[in-house]
Amino acid sequence: GAGVSQSPSNKVTEKGKDVELRCDPISGHTALYWYRQSLGQGLEFLIYFQGNSAPDKSGLPSDRFSAERTGGSVSTLTIQRTQQEDSAVYLCASSPLGLETSEQYFGPGTRLTVT
Amino acid sequence: EDKVVQSPLSLVVHEGDTVTLNCSYEVTNFRSLLWYKQEKKAPTFLFMLTSSGIEKKSGRLSSILDKKELFSILNITATQTGDSAVYLCAVVGNKLVFGAGTILRVKS
Numbered sequence: 001g002a003g004v005s006q007s008p009s010n011k012v013t014e015k016g017k018d019v020e021l022r023c024d025p026i027s028g029h030t031a032l033y034w035y036r037q038s039l040g041q042g043l044e045f046l047i048y049f050q051g052n053s054a055p056d057k058s059g060l061p062s063d064r065f066s067a068e069r070t071g072g073s074v075s076t077l078t079i080q081r082t083q084q085e086d087s088a089v090y091l092c093a094s095s096p097l098g099l100e101t102s103e104q105y106f107g108p109g110t111r112l113t114v115t
Numbered sequence: 116e117d118k119v120v121q122s123p124l125s126l127v128v129h130e131g132d133t134v135t136l137n138c139s140y141e142v143t144n145f146r147s148l149l150w151y152k153q154e155k156k157a158p159t160f161l162f163m164l165t166s167s168g169i170e171k172k173s174g175r176l177s178s179i180l181d182k183k184e185l186f187s188i189l190n191i192t193a194t195q196t197g198d199s200a201v202y203l204c205a206v207v208g209n210k211l212v213f214g215a216g217t218i219l220r221v222k223s
Binding site for chain 1: 149156157158160163210214216
């Protein structure tokens, strides 16, 4: 079946512009996760959705970052007034149940470059 | 603060060698430990471990968890060049925390 998909695959934007990244999880997966991976760094957890609610937003690096999930499915990660340090690969993952089961399936990622 | 530490940071071996990757953790309310392989962009799932002392095995890869000493190891036997990747360990407690990864390079 279809895996996790993300769009766009690559995004180049100018500093100060807003960007929206989209994640389509595997159908039926209730949990959805956003991560960021900067060049040569490990995965940085950003936010986790259980259904449409986000029990853990602790990883969002600043108030320029927000995320929402509608209909228990698609999620968008929005970065306002982008900065060069926001350049990274943004990965989305989904899992059938919540954090406790934790086998996550990752999407291919969106490479964001802020110039 | 929850943390996951992987070692070594990087490793270069020859085909056929056996490698052992380490993951130690300190987390609140431990629930599970996961291993992933990341070759290009997206990590792929390898193992989920929840109980001490029970080895999980998949082909040449195996992993075990020690909840008393708070660590896990990932073993790869008879390594191949296709095993070259970053191996990530993640721990689920009250939060999900990833280690920085171990970069494995297998030379032919």
